[in-house]
Amino acid sequence: LVIHNAAFDVGFMDSEFARLKPVRKTADHCGIVDSLAIARKKHPGQKNNLDALCKRYGVDNSNRDLHGALLDAEILADVYLLMTGGQTALSLDAGSGDEGGDGGIRRISGERAPLAVVRASSDEASAHDEFMAMMEKQAGETVWSRLQATE
Structure with missing residues (x-):
């Protein structure tokens, strides 16, 4: 997960996971990248909220009136890629698997314990x-x- 100010959101998610038996944490299921921590390292002493990063990296956030999870996720994806110099083009070709690598894909089992009904x-x-x-x-x-x- 790439989350801007991860500690804040992960706290809420972990609170929900705490209702499950056995108790689980977000980090038990996936990696967490805090884009705010990256921005603070890359731009110390500057504003690093999502709006400031959009302005700094030229990402259009004109449709963003208030915090909206879906739009913020789309904006953060653009900001994160520009900020980290990550993937710049979409390619679904992960290779056939014969090249010795897995194309960066981590395979996980589809087997799951039944969900607890609260x-x-x-x-x-x-x-x-x-x-x-x-x-x-x-x-x-x-x-x-x-x-x-x-x-």
Whole structure:
């Protein structure tokens, strides 16, 4: 994963993983690259937020009003490649595997333990029902209530 300010986001992801049994951490499943740490090394003493990096590297972020995960991920991909001098062209040709290398592809097993189902407690379910009632009172019928009516 390439994450700008990884400690912040990984903290949230690890909090969610902590609900699983056995407890897992993001780093147990993948490598984590903090693009903010790279930017701070490369540009010490300068602003290194995503907007500043876009300006510095000429990446168009004109569609970015506020933080939006999908757009930020696309922008970060461009910034990261420019900042690190990484891949500059898309090539899906990883070779046939006969060249002695694996083309940079790490093969992993498709075998997985079944996912734990974490159900809402009765308090959480009640809070959800109250919230949905408030939403319907303010905005009218919700998609959620339509889906529940068809079940």
